[in-house]
Amino acid sequence: MSIVEHAVVAAAGLGSRLGHGKPKCLVDFGGVSVLAHIMSLLKDVPDVRVVVGFMETAVIAELQRVRPDAIVVRNPSFRTTTTLHSYALGAQHLAGDCLFMDADLLIVPETFQAFLDGCRPGEARLALTASKTKDAVYAEMAGQAVTGFRREDPTAFEWSNISWLPVRYFEDIGMTAVYEHLRRYLPMASGEVVSFEIDTAEDLAQAKDNARLFGLTAT
C-alpha cells in the first residue's frame, strides 16, 4: 500500500523535439493518450496536480475526461521556464512529500506501483530506468544511492524523471534543469522502474515497439 498523497505532473512543455505540433502528453497510443496512461497509474493517489502551459485548453479537456478531480495548475510562462518551475508551481501550498513526474512517460504499471509502494515519509528517492533515451541524464551510483548526474559517458541507468521528494526542495529554485537543481540534495536513494520517455521521434518509436508492456486500455 502506497503512502503517496500528492502527485505533481509536469505537462506544460512545447514538445518541440518530438515535433508533433501538440503536447507530448496528448500523443496517442492506440486510442489512449499518454496523459490518460499517467492518470491510470496515479488512480490511487488522492491529490493529483497537473501543470499545464502549451495548448492548455486541449490538455484540460483530456484531463477532464480521464481525471475530473485533478487540479490544473497554470504555468503561463512555460515558454521561458523549465520543468523545475512547473514542479515548484505545482507543489505551491503543499507540505510534506510529493511525487513529481513528467507527463511524457510510458511506464510498466507494476514497476511504477512498486516505486510508489517503496516511498517513505521524508526519504527522498529517485526512480531510475535502464539507459535508453537519446538525451539521457545518466545516474552515477554507489550501491543503491545516486551520487551524481552526467549527460555524457552512459552509465547503466538514467533518471526516469520520476521522483519522491520533500516539497521544500522546490522553495528556492533557479533557471536550471531539474536534475541540476537536485544535485545539491545528492546522494539520494533510488528505485527502478521500466519507463520510456518520448522526447524525440526515436524515443517514441522505441516506446511504440514496447506498447504491449504499458497496460494501455482505452477509456
Add this chain to the structure above:
Amino acid sequence: MAGTCFCFDLDGTVTRAELLPMIASEINLEQEMSLLTRLTMDGLIPFEDSFRLRFAILRSAGLERIRSVVAEVEIDPDIAAFIAANRERCFIVTGNLDVWVEPLMQRLGCRFYTSVSQIGANGEVELKHIMRKNVPGLELKERFDRVVVVGDGYNDLPLFDVADVGVAYNGVHASPDALISVADYVTMNGKGLCRLLSTL
C-alpha cells in the same frame, strides 16, 4: 480580520445549473434566454446590458415563481460542505438579484454580494444596482490578508482582476479562455475544487 477568504460565483459554480435559463424555461422563454446568454458569453453584449435584458424577460414570471425555481436548484455538495465549514470567510459574489436568490442565502448560510433590487411605485420588483464584482473583491481585500476567488464566466473577470488567487471552475461548463488566461488554477469538479481550497 486576517487570513484567507473565499469568494464563489453562484450560477454554474455553487449551483449545478445556471439559474436564469431554469427560470426562463418555466415561462417558455428558454430560446430567447439562450440567445441572450450566447451573445453575452461571446462578449457581444456587456454583462450589465445583458442582465438588464434578462431581468426584463424574467420579471414577468413573478417573484414567488422565480424563488420556487431557485429554491429547488441542485447545489454542489462538496462546495456546500466547504462553505458550511468556513462560513465566516466564504462569500457568494453573484450578478444575480438579491430577491431572486434569497432561498439560496438560507441554504448556504454565508454572506451574499448580489445585484440589488427595489420595490417600485406599482409594487413591482425593479433593478436598482447591478453587481460589479471587483467592488466586493476590493472590500474583502481590506478585511482579509488574501482573497481566493472561484468563477466560471466573463463577469468573474473583474473579481479575478483584484484577487490574490483565481480558480476557474469547469464543473458545469468550460470556463471561457479569457477567464482561464487570468486564473492560477482550473478545477473540474467540486471534489477537486475543495481539495485545492483546503490547501490554500
